[in-house]
Amino acid sequence: DGGITQSPKYLFRKEGQNVTLSCEQNLNHDAMYWYRQDPGQGLRLIYYSQIVNDFQKGDIAEGYSVSREKKESFPLTVTSAQKNPTAFYLCASSSVPGHTEAFFGQGTRLTVV
């Protein structure tokens, strides 16, 4: 089945620790995105990548980092610099150029304990 796989589904992190969220897609999409979802705030863009080895900051990139070494993979690292990391994180992908639909993964719920 084609799609986007995020892992793990639930993640707990101690304060001061970095943690990496995985996102893999087999849709052969060029563009990949990370969104953060908080209650009452919709989805906010953290980072996006249109091509391998290239990525751009979104609206709330502070405290996060990404890499895009392979077309199918776009991991997100939540660093200790992120002041309020507890949230639901969503990865998405779309074809480029002229895409019409972004496909989302099932999300990772990160909780800082």
Next chain:
Amino acid sequence: QQQVKQSPQSLIVQKGGISIINCAYENTAFDYFPWYQQFPGKGPALLIAIRPDVSEKKEGRFTISFNKSAKQFSLHIMDSQPGDSATYFCAARPAGANNLFFGTGTRLTVIP
């Protein structure tokens, strides 16, 4: 600053009724307006989308109405069913760009 404003925040509708969710935007560079449906604990899934060259698009019980001059668009769910209970997000994408700007979501509850 929220680029796409969505209302209401929550909506309760009787089974068989019409659910209406509204969105408004200011950026005239937006050229693609999708609606996403999200069930609890899941990622959003594309429901229906429209481009500004048409005023309405219908797919089954779901209809998007688009008013370019007012910079508003809305989702209408006809004959609402309990299975439609979910959170709905409107979104908009600038021409030539790939990223979407999302509204804050509407939690729809359809009661039997």
